[in-house]
Structures are given as structure tokens and as C-alpha cells.
Amino acid sequence: MRSRATTVIVAAIAVGVIAHALGRDNPVLAVVIDDGAQLAAGVAAMVSCWHHGRLERARQRVWRWLLAVGFAGWTVGQAIWTWYQTFGGVGLPSPSWADVGYLTLPLFALVAVLVYPAQSLTAQSGGRRSERHLARSVLVMDGLVVVGSLFLLAWTIVLRSIVEFGAPTPAEFAVAIAYPVSDLVLVTMVVLLMVFRRSTPEQRATLWVLCLGLVALSASDGIFAFLVSRGATEMPPIYDIGFIAGPALVAVAAADRGGRAAVAGARPASPTGDLGHLLLPYAPLGAAVALVFTQMIRGQTLDDVERYVGLMLIVLVLARQLITLLENRILLTRVHDSQAGLHYQAFHDPLTGLANRSLFQERLAAAVSRHRRDQQRVGLLFVDLDDFKRINDSLGHAAGDVVLQGVGDRLRACVGGDDTVARYGGDEFAVLLHDSDDPEQVGEMMLAALRRPFRIAGHQVTVGASIGAVVTGASEPDLTADALLRRVDVAMYNGKQAGKGVLVVYREELTGLAHPDLSTLLAAALHGDPYAGTIDVHYQPIVRTSDGAVVALEALARWFSPVLGSVSPQVFVIAAERSGLVAELDDLVLDRACRDLAKISSGQPDELAVHVNVSASRLGGPRLESSVRQALDTHGLPGHRLVLEITETSQISDLEAAADSTYRLRDLGVRLALDDFGTGYNTLAHLHALAIDIVKLDRELTASDGHGHGSSRSEALGRSVVTIAQAMGISVIAEGIETADQVCTLTRWGCNLAQGYLYGRSQPLESLTLGPDRP
Numbered sequence: 001m002r003s004r005a006t007t008v009i010v011a012a013i014a015v016g017v018i019a020h021a022l023g024r025d026n027p028v029l030a031v032v033i034d035d036g037a038q039l040a041a042g043v044a045a046m047v048s049c050w051h052h053g054r055l056e057r058a059r060q061r062v063w064r065w066l067l068a069v070g071f072a073g074w075t076v077g078q079a080i081w082t083w084y085q086t087f088g089g090v091g092l093p094s095p096s097w098a099d100v101g102y103l104t105l106p107l108f109a110l111v112a113v114l115v116y117p118a119q120s121l122t123a124q125s126g127g128r129r130s131e132r133h134l135a136r137s138v139l140v141m142d143g144l145v146v147v148g149s150l151f152l153l154a155w156t157i158v159l160r161s162i163v164e165f166g167a168p169t170p171a172e173f174a175v176a177i178a179y180p181v182s183d184l185v186l187v188t189m190v191v192l193l194m195v196f197r198r199s200t201p202e203q204r205a206t207l208w209v210l211c212l213g214l215v216a217l218s219a220s221d222g223i224f225a226f227l228v229s230r231g232a233t234e235m236p237p238i239y240d241i242g243f244i245a246g247p248a249l250v251a252v253a254a255a256d257r258g259g260r261a262a263v264a265g266a267r268p269a270s271p272t273g274d275l276g277h278l279l280l281p282y283a284p285l286g287a288a289v290a291l292v293f294t295q296m297i298r299g300q301t302l303d304d305v306e307r308y309v310g311l312m313l314i315v316l317v318l319a320r321q322l323i324t325l326l327e328n329r330i331l332l333t334r335v336h337d338s339q340a341g342l343h344y345q346a347f348h349d350p351l352t353g354l355a356n357r358s359l360f361q362e363r364l365a366a367a368v369s370r371h372r373r374d375q376q377r378v379g380l381l382f383v384d385l386d387d388f389k390r391i392n393d394s395l396g397h398a399a400g401d402v403v404l405q406g407v408g409d410r411l412r413a414c415v416g417g418d419d420t421v422a423r424y425g426g427d428e429f430a431v432l433l434h435d436s437d438d439p440e441q442v443g444e445m446m447l448a449a450l451r452r453p454f455r456i457a458g459h460q461v462t463v464g465a466s467i468g469a470v471v472t473g474a475s476e477p478d479l480t481a482d483a484l485l486r487r488v489d490v491a492m493y494n495g496k497q498a499g500k501g502v503l504v505v506y507r508e509e510l511t512g513l514a515h516p517d518l519s520t521l522l523a524a525a526l527h528g529d530p531y532a533g534t535i536d537v538h539y540q541p542i543v544r545t546s547d548g549a550v551v552a553l554e555a556l557a558r559w560f561s562p563v564l565g566s567v568s569p570q571v572f573v574i575a576a577e578r579s580g581l582v583a584e585l586d587d588l589v590l591d592r593a594c595r596d597l598a599k600i601s602s603g604q605p606d607e608l609a610v611h612v613n614v615s616a617s618r619l620g621g622p623r624l625e626s627s628v629r630q631a632l633d634t635h636g637l638p639g640h641r642l643v644l645e646i647t648e649t650s651q652i653s654d655l656e657a658a659a660d661s662t663y664r665l666r667d668l669g670v671r672l673a674l675d676d677f678g679t680g681y682n683t684l685a686h687l688h689a690l691a692i693d694i695v696k697l698d699r700e701l702t703a704s705d706g707h708g709h710g711s712s713r714s715e716a717l718g719r720s721v722v723t724i725a726q727a728m729g730i731s732v733i734a735e736g737i738e739t740a741d742q743v744c745t746l747t748r749w750g751c752n753l754a755q756g757y758l759y760g761r762s763q764p765l766e767s768l769t770l771g772p773d774r775p
Helices: 002-025 027-055 058-087 097-124 129-166 170-196 201-229 237-255 271-279 282-297 304-347 357-374 388-395 397-413 439-451 481-497 508-514 518-526 569-579 582-603 622-635 655-667 684-689 712-727 740-749
Strands: 378-386 420-423 428-434 454-456 459-461 464-471 503-505 534-544 550-561 565-567 609-614 642-646 671-677 694-697 731-734
Touching: 002 027, 002 237, 027 058, 027 237, 058 097, 058 237, 097 170, 097 201, 129 170, 129 282, 129 304, 170 201, 201 237, 282 304, 304 357, 357 378, 357 420, 357 428, 357 481, 378 439, 378 481, 388 397, 388 459, 397 420, 397 428, 397 439, 397 454, 397 459, 428 439, 439 464, 439 503, 464 481, 481 503, 481 569, 518 534, 518 550, 518 569, 518 582, 534 582, 550 569, 550 582, 565 569, 569 582, 582 609, 582 622, 609 671, 622 642, 622 655, 655 671, 655 684, 671 684, 684 712, 694 712, 712 731, 712 740
Parallel strands: 464 503, 550 609, 609 642, 642 671, 671 694, 694 731
Antiparallel strands: 378 428, 378 464, 420 428, 454 459, 534 550, 550 565
16 A cells, blocks of 8 residues: 555656646646536545445444545545636635635544554444443544644744735635634644554554545645635645645545554553553643743733633643543542452353352351351351262263253252352352351252252253261360361261261261361371370271171271370371371271281181271272282281171272173182271172172161061161062171070171170280180
């Protein structure tokens, strides 16, 4: 486009020079060439703006059509001017009807210049109509302040004497004033637009050509106004170059479609540019004020033009300050809204809209602080969705997100407005109850709400949850938010251990699990660090009920810590599972049990075996099999003397791999038992899939004493399990036997192996009595 603009300028200069040269010898031909070129340029600008405006989108169409209307008026004025000069013999026909057409262009060109950046501001401001109006108003007022100031300076210094000399009539005065004022306004707006508008390189190129054309027109207009005010009878063709080049350059700008480039590549605002934008109107204004004050000090009287223009400048400056105040107010509102939005994003989960972990911990800390100060109770729930990964794997993460949103809505519906529901992690939710003594009731409502299926993409999806609940004691001056979270997390994890989908309220016996150093101390104890205490192995006999003979020993870990005291096995086994230490704990007990059994085997019957607990999560992993093989080889113990009890502390993740592992262990001669059968994870499916030799009935199934004391359902289940096991060739050991009546019940069922306080508690190896001890 630069080459086309250069060609236009060169051609205009050439036409002007030729016409000027011909004017000496053939004035009529010079006028025809000059006026014809101007008329042709006006028609070209009008047609180009109209035609290319039709091809553009609305944002780029408006300014072209405005210029097309302006140049239509200008062309009509030029046609009238040409008629006067060619057929009327008037060398400089002014004032005339041609001036009306000419002055149409500055009016529409000014609106086009204002619309050009305003349309771009639409993209920049995201469609904020009020901000676009204010930005456009500031640009107009800045332009008017600059124009008024420059006009006041020009009037006082030069223009007043010129106009008074060459414009004795009102019409001549109007023409003499109209051209310089309109051109001054247009040029000022063009300068403001070029200096402060943010645009892409393509837009700037179009804008430069457009503005260059308007400035060329204004330059020739200024010369024309000067000649009119001086009473000239003609305007030399050389001065009409702007009237030829200006419309032609506008035609080139309108035809260029590079200006439609997106504003995404616009120049960023700079602090210097913003400061210049604020100060630009005040530079000429300050000069005008200084000139007026100088006149007043010298005793010169201000004329009407100076008074009216000065009053207009005062009004404009006040209006601009008002708009600035409105802009500041809008800016402050936007900052406030942005801060509120950022605060919301910082403290809320974007998926569910619930409070996030940060906000929840902040509110929990405040609630615990109130509890310490005012003894106000704090209720807390921790919700962990069961097997949520299955939903993501089967239906996709998008469906999982929908489920999480639904879970959040249902949890929120179960609590009051003062309570806080938070998404604490991926599929974990935490609930803070305001002054509640009964979190268990709320937790049961949540479990009931989550049992209802979700409808996702034509599928019914059911999601379960394990919930831990805790409520603070009457007075706990040393309680912290972290301690309370550990308590509710321990309760939730116990729910997971109990088979999922249940609510567990925190109990005093689980206190050790909530100790912040529990896992660290357990790891140290497993590595033999004296400060953490020692992990010993005690043994509980397993007997034959018919004669009380000890047929096996169950190895049980016991831990006494100088820091924690005597730690319950239920506590440190769960801690080992959660912290990834369960394999080390199992292997320690396995090695000690094999060593101790080998030590006492010389005086005992060969069938005496030792039972060692192993976590179900280890089945299928290579480390368990290698640990068993190493323990047997190290202590010279045959495989049939070892029974591995698969415990209930965790779930079997891969049943097929676990089954293969049990068969490989059986190849070593090792027998396997399902511990606590009838509760938790152990099911008939495991009994069928795994290479099981022994089933240990959970104490819940052996609580009946045969005289109606105990659950008839439990008795029926226990009797059924014994029948099924015998049919499959699997031995049954009853746990928790404390009375002779229970032994009678077991005999009636056909179970002849038992374990419990009736036959002995767990003791160190040196305290065991291995002879018959009939009840």
C-alpha cells in the first residue's frame, strides 16, 4: 500500500505542477486539468469508500461509508466550484454554494475518524458499551480542548487581523472561520488518533494513508481560507495538490483490507503514552491561558471570540474532569469486582463451587479457636468417595466431574447455611458443622443422599462413600485444627477398613492414630532406633477343642513406644498400611516367628505351626514371596510349618494376580488362611479364587453361646461358613472363644479348632505353656 500511496502523491504533484505551468499560457486549460483532477479524485474516493465498505464487516464498514457520504458532498461542491470557474468566469468563487458541499467532508470525516478507533475499542474492551462511550468522549474532548486552545492562539496572534481585513460580510466571515476551524479539529483528531491509538502494523499502515489524505485536504483548505481572507481572486493550481492527493489517498486507504486485522496484535499501552494522553490537552491550553493573561496584564480587552472560546475551554476542561472521575469510579468498581473474583477463585473449587481446602482450613482454625475460648463445640465430617476411579475409568473424566458436582450439591443440601462444605481433594470432601453436637446424624443423611444413583449420559451411576465424624470434647484447651483433622481422617479410614460405605465416629481408642508423629516413630521402631521403642512378637495358641492340644501359634506384633506408650495393634497396623510400612512390619514378624518356631521345634510335635499375618495388598507382589522364601531358608523351617493369614486391613487390588501368588506360595508348602472371615473385604469370591487352606471365623460370628445370647443371624452365618468350608476341604478356626458354651456351639457346628482368651492370651515366647490345657 505504501507504493500505491507514493504513486498517488507523485501523480497529484505532477498534475499540480502541469496545471500551474499551463496557467501562464492557457489559463482555461489549466483550470480544466486542475478542477477535473480534483473532481476525479473526489469521485474515486467516494466510489472506493462505498464499494469497499460493502465488502467489509460492520466494524470496518462504518468509517468507509461515512467518508463516502462526506466525499459525495465534497464532490458536489467541487462540481459547483468547477462550474463557477469554467462557465462563470469566477476565479475564486467564495462564498458560494460550493462551500456547503466542501464543508460536508470535515463533518463526516471527523465522525469517521472517531468511529475508526471506537470500533476497535469494541474488541479491546470486550464490548463494554459505557467504557467505549467514555473513551470516545475523552478523545473528542481532548481534541476540542486542543483545537480550542490552538484556535485561540491563532486567533489572537494572526487570524483575527486576517479575518477582519478580508471578511467584511457575515457570509465571508463564516467561510473564513469554518475552514480553519473544521480543518484544525480534523487534523487534531487525526494526530490524537495516530499517537495514542493501539493498533496492529496493518491497521497503522491503513490509518497512516487515511490520515495523510485528510491532512493533505486540510492543508489545501487552509491555503484556500487564507487566500479568501486576503481577498484573492484566484487560487494557483500548485496549491490544489492537497485537493487531488487527499481524496486519492483516502481511496487507497479504503481499498486496503489489511486494516481489518484483529486487535489481538495491537501495541500494548505504555506508561509514557498514558501520561502523554493525560497531559496533551493541557500543553496548548496552558499556552493559550498564558497568552490571554498576558493580554489582560497589558490592559488589552478580550473580544467576543476570545471570551466565547475561553468559556468553551473552561466548560470542556470541567466536563473532561467529570468524565475522568467517572472513569476512575468505573475502574475502582472493576478493581473491586476483579479482587472479589480473584478472592472467590482463590478460596473456592472451580468444578463444584464449594469452598476449597484453604478456605476450609481457615474456617476450621477459627472454629477451633472459638472452641478453646468459649467451649463452643465443633462438628467435623470427612467424606471419601469409594472406588471413584472406577467411574473415571469406565465413563471418562467428564462424567466423573459431573458426579463430583452432583456429590457437592447433595452434601450441601444436607447442612445448614452456616455450615461449610468443601472439596478437600480429588474425591474427598470435608464438612464443618456450626455449633453441632450430632455430626453422626448429618453423616447418615449424607450417606442416604449419596445412595441415590446419578444419571450420567444415559447411565445410572451409584457412588458410595466412607465418612469419618468427630465432635470436640467439652473442654480441650490444647486442641488444634490439624489435630481435629487427623481425628476425622482416622475415623474415615476406619470406615474404609470396615468395608466402605459406612460412617465411623472417632473413638478414644483411636487416639494414637491421630498423633502427628505416629508414622515417623513407627518407621524408626521398624529400623531398630531405640528412642522409638521396640516391636516385639507375642504368641497366642490355637488349640484343638477336643483335647485342648496346642496345634499352632499366631504371631502378633506388639509395640511399646517411650513417646506414645503402649500402642494398640489396631492403631499401628492401620498406620503401617497408610504410610506404606506394612510390608516392613509383616516381614519383621515373619522373620521373628520363623526364628522362634525353629528354636522351640526340638521339643515339640512336628505339626506345630506358626500363623503370621500379611496384608492382603501384598498378594500378587514379588516381595511377599521372596520374603517368605528367605525366612524359611534362613531358619531352616519347612514350608508346611508356616501359615500366612490374609488380614482385613486392606483390599485385594488384583484378584487374579493374588490368586497366582497364593498358588506359588502353596508350592513352597506354605498354607494360607483368610483372617476374620465373614466381615470386611473377605468374601466367598476370595474363598473360591484363592488357594485357601484355612478360614478363621470372625468373633462376630462366634459370639453366640448356644442359649440365645447372641445374634441368631450371626449363628446362622457361622454355621453356614463351617459347612461350606468343610465341603471345600478347608479347615475352620473360630476366633474370640471365651466360654465353654461357645465351645459346645462350635462342636455342634463341626468346628474343632479354636482360639481365644479361654485358651490363653498372647504372650512372649518364654511365657507360653504349650501343653494341653483343657477348658
